[in-house]
Amino acid sequence: MELKKVPLNDIHEQLGAKMVSFAGYNMPVSYTSLLEEHKTVREAVGVFDVSHMGEFFISGPKALDLIQKVSSNDASKLVVGQAQYSCLPNATGGIVDDLLIYKMSEEKYMLVVNASNIEKDWNWIKSHNSFGAVMEDQSNDYALLAVQGPKAMDAMQKLTDVNLEGLKYYTFEVDEFAGEKDVIISATGYTGSGGLELYVPAKSAENVWRKVLDAGEEFGIKPIGLGARDTLRMEMGLCLYGNDIDDTTSPIEAKLGWITKFTKDFINSENLKKQKEEGVDRKLVGFHMIDRGIPRKGYEILDMEGNTVGVVTSGTQSPNLGHGIGLGYVKTDLSKPETPIQIAVRKNQIKAVVKKLPLI
Amino acid sequence: MNIPDNLKYTKDHEWVRVEGDEAYIGITDFAQRELGDIVYVEVETVDEEIDEGEVFGTVEAVKTVSDLFMPVGGTVLEFNESLEDAPESVNDDPYDKGWMIKLKLSDPSSVDKLLSAEEYKELIGE
Numbered sequence: 001m002e003l004k005k006v007p008l009n010d011i012h013e014q015l016g017a018k019m020v021s022f023a024g025y026n027m028p029v030s031y032t033s034l035l036e037e038h039k040t041v042r043e044a045v046g047v048f049d050v051s052h053m054g055e056f057f058i059s060g061p062k063a064l065d066l067i068q069k070v071s072s073n074d075a076s077k078l079v080v081g082q083a084q085y086s087c088l089p090n091a092t093g094g095i096v097d098d099l100l101i102y103k104m105s106e107e108k109y110m111l112v113v114n115a116s117n118i119e120k121d122w123n124w125i126k127s128h129n130s131f132g133a134v135m136e137d138q139s140n141d142y143a144l145l146a147v148q149g150p151k152a153m154d155a156m157q158k159l160t161d162v163n164l165e166g167l168k169y170y171t172f173e174v175d176e177f178a179g180e181k182d183v184i185i186s187a188t189g190y191t192g193s194g195g196l197e198l199y200v201p202a203k204s205a206e207n208v209w210r211k212v213l214d215a216g217e218e219f220g221i222k223p224i225g226l227g228a229r230d231t232l233r234m235e236m237g238l239c240l241y242g243n244d245i246d247d248t249t250s251p252i253e254a255k256l257g258w259i260t261k262f263t264k265d266f267i268n269s270e271n272l273k274k275q276k277e278e279g280v281d282r283k284l285v286g287f288h289m290i291d292r293g294i295p296r297k298g299y300e301i302l303d304m305e306g307n308t309v310g311v312v313t314s315g316t317q318s319p320n321l322g323h324g325i326g327l328g329y330v331k332t333d334l335s336k337p338e339t340p341i342q343i344a345v346r347k348n349q350i351k352a353v354v355k356k357l358p359l360i
Numbered sequence: 361m362n363i364p365d366n367l368k369y370t371k372d373h374e375w376v377r378v379e380g381d382e383a384y385i386g387i388t389d390f391a392q393r394e395l396g397d398i399v400y401v402e403v404e405t406v407d408e409e410i411d412e413g414e415v416f417g418t419v420e421a422v423k424t425v426s427d428l429f430m431p432v433g434g435t436v437l438e439f440n441e442s443l444e445d446a447p448e449s450v451n452d453d454p455y456d457k458g459w460m461i462k463l464k465l466s467d468p469s470s471v472d473k474l475l476s477a478e479e480y481k482e483l484i485g486e
Contacts, residue, residue, distance in 0.1 A: 294425065
């Protein structure tokens with residue numbers, strides 16, 4: 001299958017990025033050094049091209065009804081200009097995808113979904129659209145640039161009249177940015193370092209990318225690849241669909257109870273409510289390595305007696321901490337912070353400890 | 361890309377520097393670039409005699425873990441312990457400070473079938 005290309009594909013290749021296949025797209029994994037890129041976002045500002053993400057628009061008088069039916073969080077609480085993290089539960093206890101829901105106007109919402117799930121999510125939502133809501137897949141019409149880091153707002157202010165410092169976390173405005181009209185300027189992100197996500201019409205992507213780099217130059221901005229995006233989100237303990245959550249993990253097990261609201265009826269809500277009340281057998285936890293070793297997806301988690309009690313779903317060497325960190329499912333009685341566990345790294349059992357999130 | 365003429369190479373992107381019946385082993389400039397930032401080199405096979413093609417250790421970049429294979433058979437005499445604290449030497453100086461193990465060759469003539477610098481350059485399309 002031929003790899004799909006994002007609008008800025010040629011720019012990434014000209015910058016010398018190492019490109020990889022990710023969710024069917026040819027994407028930059030790193031431009032210079034993953035560790036340097038990670039540090040740039042934690043300390044200054046970096047820009048990611050995450051245009052592979054999908055954007056669906058749902059509109060009409062029944063838009064909210066459809067969204068409430070398929071999503072776990074309570075979208076009726078959203079006001080125009082606000083976004084919400086949510087997930088799409090399936091009928092068998094798992095998760096179809098996690099997503100952001102933006103309230104664009106009283107009867108129009110934007111759903112931002114994972115690239116690998118665009119088709120699956122579209123079909124899933126469509127199959128539940130007995131309400132007659134209008135659905136549009138505009139994934140190819142939008143580029144998405146994430147400008148992230150403690151200096152992001154300062155660095156980007158000269159490109160827009162919107163007061164960026166005043167833009168509260170998980171709110172957005174639709175306004176002119178870098179001379180381009182109708183940019184969705186959103187105070188969201190997947191790094192834990194603050195900043196913006198910019199939904200830009202695809203034809204304007206190159207101009208916005210160049211102006212973002214120019215405006216950020218005095219703040220030390222650099223382009224950042226998907227490699228650092230992954231280590232940044234892991235340090236914050238943020239889930240990645242396909243690793244930490246999937247069709248078989250329930251939002252309650254994944255500690256996404258905070259986005260699972262039983263104030264309304266939604267797909268599989270009765271079963272999930274029961275899980276919340278009665279408890280679950282396993283839970284997603286974060287952990288630090290105590291002894292040297294780097295956890296990786298699929299490694300077994302053991303108790304101190306050496307019995308298998310779970311599995312690692314994400315792991316890396318934390319660039320900030322300089323030692324291994326990870327996420328994984330463990331039996332619920334071992335899920336409390338500071339519980340000692342072990343990770344099976346090749347033929348060794350390496351000491352680790354369950355930690356509260358974020359991991360740094 | 362730096363591919364020194366005085367070394368031997370393997371298709372697994374390792375280099376071998378032969379000194380009599382001993383040899384130093386590391387990974388090539390091409391390999392370190394592909395892996396990205398290296399954060400851990402684990403070798404727990406010192407004093408073991410290992411056959412050609414068997415695993416003698418692992419190298420971990422931030423994102424990936426890769427096995428290290430014996431280019432030729434031999435006994436692992438030494439692990440470059442400076443890599444414990446400075447694994448980034450493999451990125452910065454793959455052919456010198458970034459060496460990984462020193463070994464005693466089981467059969468010194470076995471190095472003859474390794475790739476020359478020219479052959480290795482061809483392999484990686486340089």
